[in-house]
Amino acid sequence: MFQIQITTNLVDYNDVMRVAVVETARNIRERSRKDIAGSMHNGGRWARGLETNIKKQENSYRIGVYLKPGFLHGFEYGMTSVGKPYLMLPLAPNKIKLRKFGGKLIMPKGKRVLIRPHDGRVMYVGVSSITNRQRFHLRTIAEDEAQKFPQRLVETAAHARKAAA
16 A cells, blocks of 8 residues: 655645546556556456545645555565465466365375376476566556646646636
8 A cells, every 4th residue: 555645735726626636546546457457367357456545634635545455566566475385386288276176186205296196197386486577567657647736736727717717
């Protein structure tokens, strides 16, 4: 979780400021969800876990960006997944997760593989860790939208003046 704080005098721009902040939060949410959806397998499912909320403070608004489930934060910076004792990875053409595999498997002594006993085929191989690269860039998107905020505020104020005239 991280936050972007924008501070200015709300008395002068109260309604205009609120509209600009809401638009900024919406842009952060939409761009971040697109980034997540396009960066990983089943990304659309994980993109729905990104939310933004706005809190009004004394002289500012705070846009909070939240990502659930928490393990997805590792894909924003890169991470290492560690097995205890091993991470069991399916070998092609097997695509079944280990916990859903219905047959009997054996692990020969001193080996890091799981073998199907009736035909001796290796189904899974064990590794001690996997390094996952950075897959999405949520903080960069939020900072970019924060840089656009002053221009968005000016455009919103101009639009409000046109509507009032």
